[in-house]
Amino acid sequence: MLYSVRMRAAQGDAHEKGGKHISGAERLVRQEQLPAVAAAMLRRALFHSRGTADFINLTVETVLKENIQAVACLPIATVAVPSIAAGRVAAQVELIKAGVAPAAVAAGIKALAGLKESLRGAMLVDAQTGVRLDNGERGIRVSRMDIADEQAYLCWLSRQGHSNIHIQEAVVLASKVMSASGVAAELCWSDDPEYVTGYVATPTLYIRFTQLKPYGSPIGGRIFFIKENTDLEQLVHYLQYQPVLINV
Ligand code: PML
Structure with a gap:
């Protein structure tokens, strides 16, 4: 147990x-x-x-x-970008490659950038239309997940030069999210005012962009882009209630 x-x-x-x-x-x-x-x-x-x-x-x-379901950890790539604008363009390219329609990408980025305060959970956005699918201001909180072998994970991250808590937790969460059928991609930036790196997760890769939000901003969040014909109730149940351990 x-x-x-x-x-x-x-x-x-x-x-x-x-x-x-x-x-x-x-x-x-x-x-x-x-x-x-x-x-x-x-x-x-x-x-x-x-x-x-x-x-x-x-x-x-x-x-x-x-x-408990075993899920493979997403591999990590980091893209250094010279500005927030460049970071967001690069993130858009990856989201489109993952199957999110350009209009939905634009709507998602606008929604994230337009938040007045950080949400407790993620926004669900239709990957084709850009329409918000969750019906609350709270968003959907992904729950009941962890890394199977913490030491192996920390060593794996450290060999790649990563040691902060943001990436440690975000890769676990993104790996669970992208194991759910129905999610085309995730876009996230942190609500830590000093942390400007954000990421796009796809079913095969966790791609970090070194600048996605302004330094000093306490507002961050996540968007899950949802494929058409997805059973939302089943997806939300998986994200919230299915216990998952991530393996490196
Ligand atoms: C990273 O890959 O460096 C983490 C980016 C976003 C972390 C999200 C958060 O802190 O809530």
Whole structure:
């Protein structure tokens, strides 16, 4: 048995649309790891650079090993770009190559760049029309995933020169998202004001662009571009509830 540990921290009134999202984290761990992982999440929620949390939700739930799906980790590529504009053009090219229609790419980038505050989850956008498919301001939060062998993963990342928590967590999330049938591609940039690198994930590659958002902006988010004829209910269920361990 493993434990799904999930943290969400927000400011303001949690009963009012869940408050203003400031931090979230997801792990799937063994019982002996539980106290340390939960304490680390609580610390992260309490001492977040985006201010003090008024509301912290820490959820611990058992997950049966036989229900866990194994998913391969996406390989990583990094594209150095000289500006945000160049980064977004390069990201657009990759999204179009992944089958997202140019109009949907443009609508997605506009939606992400136009956010007034960070969402708790991802926007779902039709990969052909660019129409938003999820019906909330919260977005869809991808949950119940972790890396199968943390040490092997950290070594694998470190051999490629990557060591920060943003990439560690984003590659796990993107690998789960792209294992879902119905997702053509993902576009994401961080809500950390100091972190300007973002990525496009496709079913075969996690492609980082060194500049996708302005330095100092606390607004970030993710968009999943959805293929036509996708059963949305089934997809959202997979993203939220299917426990997944990622293998490097
Ligand atoms: C990376 O590949 O460097 C991570 C990019 C985006 C991370 C998203 C986040 O921090 O929420």
